[in-house]
Amino acid sequence: MIALLFLFSTAAAAIYGKPLATVPGQQDAIPNWDFQQLHIVSKNIAALSEPGVDTSSWHHAPVSRCTLMGCLLAEGTYATDGPDGLWYSDNLDRFDQSPFTTPWVYRNQFRLSTSSKRHYFLQTNGITPAADLFLNGKQIADNVTQSGSYGGHTYDITALTRKENALVVKVYPTNYQEHLAVGFVDWNPYPPDNGTGVWRDITIKQTGDVFMGPVSVLVDMDIPIKQNKNRDADVTVKAQARNLSKRPVKFIARAEIRTPDSKHLKVLTKTIHLGAKASVTVKLPTKIQDPQVWWPAAWGKQPLYSVQLTYSVGQGTSDISPRTNFGIRTVSSELNAHNDTLFKVNGHPIQIRGGGYTSDMFLRWDSQYFGHIARYVLDMGMNAIRLEGKMEHPELYDIADRLGIMIIAGWECCDRWEAWPYNDDISQDPPRKWSEIDYETANASIRHEAAMMQTHPSMIAFLVGSDYWPDDRATAIYLGGLHDAGWQVPVISSAAKRGYPKALGPSGMKMDGPYDWVPPVYWFDREPTDNRSGSSFGFGSELGAGVGTPTKGSLTRFLTDKDMEDLWKKPNKGLYHMSQNTSQFYDRSIYNKALFTRYGKPTSLDDYLMKAQMMDYEATRSEFEGWASQWSASRPATGLIYWMLNNAWPGLHWNQFDYYLHPAGSYFGTKIANRVEHVAFDYFKSFVWIINQSLDHSGPRSVHVDLVDLKGNHLSQQKLHFTTKPNKSQKVGDISSSIKRIKDVGVLRLLLVDDDTGKVLSRNGYWVSKQKDIVDWTTTSWYSVDSKQSANFTALNTMDQANITVSASKEKLSGGWELQLENTATVPAVFVQLNLVDKRGNDVTPLTWSDNYFTLLPRESIEVKLTDWSGKGATIQVDGKNVKRSWIRLG
Structure with missing residues (x-):
């Protein structure tokens, strides 16, 4: 049994730093937490929420948001990696979960620059599964109100605030069948704490007499939108306004919109009269002429406008939103x-x-x-x-x-x-x-x-x-x-x-x-x-x-x-x-x-x-x-x-x-499979399909089809000519007669070529069995299906060896590496794998390869680009189904 040892960390109790939320509109997250099982410290939560409580013997999480297990990991009590780590083998299965069957408390002591002219709010963004909240000896919410992992609330704490403040959050054990929480279904073992805790930030906000709700931005445009065509967008900035005072108030709502390159675009203003304790939805409409449009990555750029909304009373700011990005697009x-x-x-x-x-x-x-x-x-x-x-x-x-x-x-x-x-x-x-x-x-x-x-x-x-x-x-x-x-x-x-x-x-x-x-x-x-x-x-x-x-x-x-x-x-x-x-x-x-x-x-x-x-x-x-x-x-x-x-x-x-x-x-x-322009082989009918996922690529194309056996002998060669259309897929050929020539396993290469430029747009290699996979659809279940017949690739196990030569050069502009690989053998090189390792032989990640796990025909060459995001790569390991392992040093 892996026991949950309550080791007293060498870290100090949460440090009370500079005051939070010092100006109207400012929102600051509670920066860190002291936390402990409730029965170990006290059952008098109100007393725990008074400033000055000694928490030196508690656990200390140096982060603003963490589940109980996340806090313990952040503190260093546990680790996930290494032979003793929670994730090694079945260590997690032997972890003692009993401490998480009873409530825990999170505590933080923070400072405020209090003023009789200011209002203060505590904002939650969801606490798993539910919590009682106490501030300065008083309860401000119970677990009925503060319930659900996504149940965010705003609590007016003005009457309770002092210069020195203490917040205590009592969290309850999570049961996925009883609580609206964040679970993992059958994806993986559940965490020992079932995700219990302050998994999202709790913030403190200061305002004047007029409080601002979340900002929304509504966008309307005529569709379909075409690239490089003039059009206008109707944009409305919207938020709630609430008068916190006992008397009517006049305030000015001001929205400043900036362009995607952060230049001033326009200011929208509106004067509003609001009764005592009343609320209103503020709407500031405008028109943006010929806007920069947000597109999904493959279709265009992602320009982001921004808006900041301010409520002013007299000469002072009452509330102000964070600068909020928005995009002009329709869905x-x-x-x-x-x-x-x-x-x-x-x-x-x-x-x-x-x-x-x-x-x-x-x-x-x-x-x-x-x-x-x-x-x-x-x-x-x-x-x-x-x-x-x-x-x-x-x-x-x-x-x-x-x-x-x-x-x-x-x-x-x-x-x-x-x-x-x-x-x-x-x-x-x-x-x-x-x-x-x-x-x-x-x-x-x-x-x-x-x-x-x-x-x-x-x-x-x-x-x-x-x-x-x-x-x-x-x-x-x-x-x-x-x-x-x-x-x-x-x-x-x-x-x-x-x-x-x-x-x-x-x-x-x-x-x-x-x-x-x-x-x-x-x-x-x-x-x-x-x-x-x-x-x-x-x-x-x-x-x-x-x-x-x-x-x-x-x-x-x-x-x-x-x-x-x-x-x-x-x-x-x-x-x-x-x-x-x-x-x-x-x-x-x-x-x-x-x-x-x-x-x-x-x-x-x-x-x-x-x-x-x-x-x-x-x-x-x-x-x-x-x-x-x-x-x-x-x-x-x-x-x-x-x-x-x-x-x-x-x-x-x-x-x-x-x-x-x-x-x-x-x-x-x-x-x-997801190249913007691509050529694909249909395993069922032996068709050749062309896929165009762009909005603007068109023109003459050809597919070069090459089929060889495992000895490198050509079984078929042909070209298929067609015209591609944007955002369309189409069948351009039937190569079933060629596929029938395979005796055991064949290697099929498809090249998609732009006929105007000669550029290869997509390269695709398959190993194809004479004996086909056949689905038995009568056995379909919700998770799988049986096969009447299976492909037979066992001939790959006795192939002759291929030989891959590799050279590498560093690209000056990008800092990446360009590799030239050639199969010098007379047989195909099947499923060539490239792996980047550091000086110790450990895998390097994250990284991108322009292509990998590819198959080369006899005497075929290919260029591959490597981008090493960390810059730690020292050697590339080359391997393959019928390729002897080798290495090439970089630099």
């Missing part, structure tokens, strides 16, 4: 003839290609880490992230705004959020009905989240349900909160087609799986659509082949030698770093059955991992190519969310890159 959605949701941005239909994001297991926020994830999303050619109950912090949306990533947010499934009588999947049977407190918490939650997200141009939808839709009362609450915030993007009833509230109508999204391995042909075998489940039509809200195998360098960081041996020697064994032990996804049996059958029984860990990366690459590439190729079909593939983008901890599946940000098979399969 809409519609149901097509098949009841599938189609999104439009700036009036143009867009295929959503995203991944399902998860927070860190302990809800630790790291802006730099998320920034790396966001850049990976774009490097993989995706354009969206789905947040299922993982809305986290404003910084997340700021990053998405700047990079041009679209966000689909919404509540999570499978726990209290969806405890409806008609939810047959809930773990409680029957589920406990929502209480009045739940509806009140839902109201506070949606109002807080809507206010936080409204101004962000990255937002394209909010899902008020995931697997199940909310009841009519909850739906009305959600719609009311969104409306009052000035919500302008689609509100969707759920991520599934199981039902819907009348106020919203059908979701137009399907949640039919798969979640575990399916063969690449699955995504192309789509007719008839009434019994093809997750295949490439409609909007798939969460689906994938369950892949995401970490590389050996990552595995050694969180698995023992025995754990790694189990991966290939015990293919059906339950594995702690998969999903929960009650889940269908606790083992890799479905995946491993396919790997053993299609690629042959592994002979070592290295052999297993090579085959696993090939499986993962096949899986993600075929999924994204299947969907992209059917964008213009009679029943189009309107969008997909790959399940999942990332892991909450070092996991063995459901990711496109591992927790350590090391990209591998699932990453590079996604990346190759």
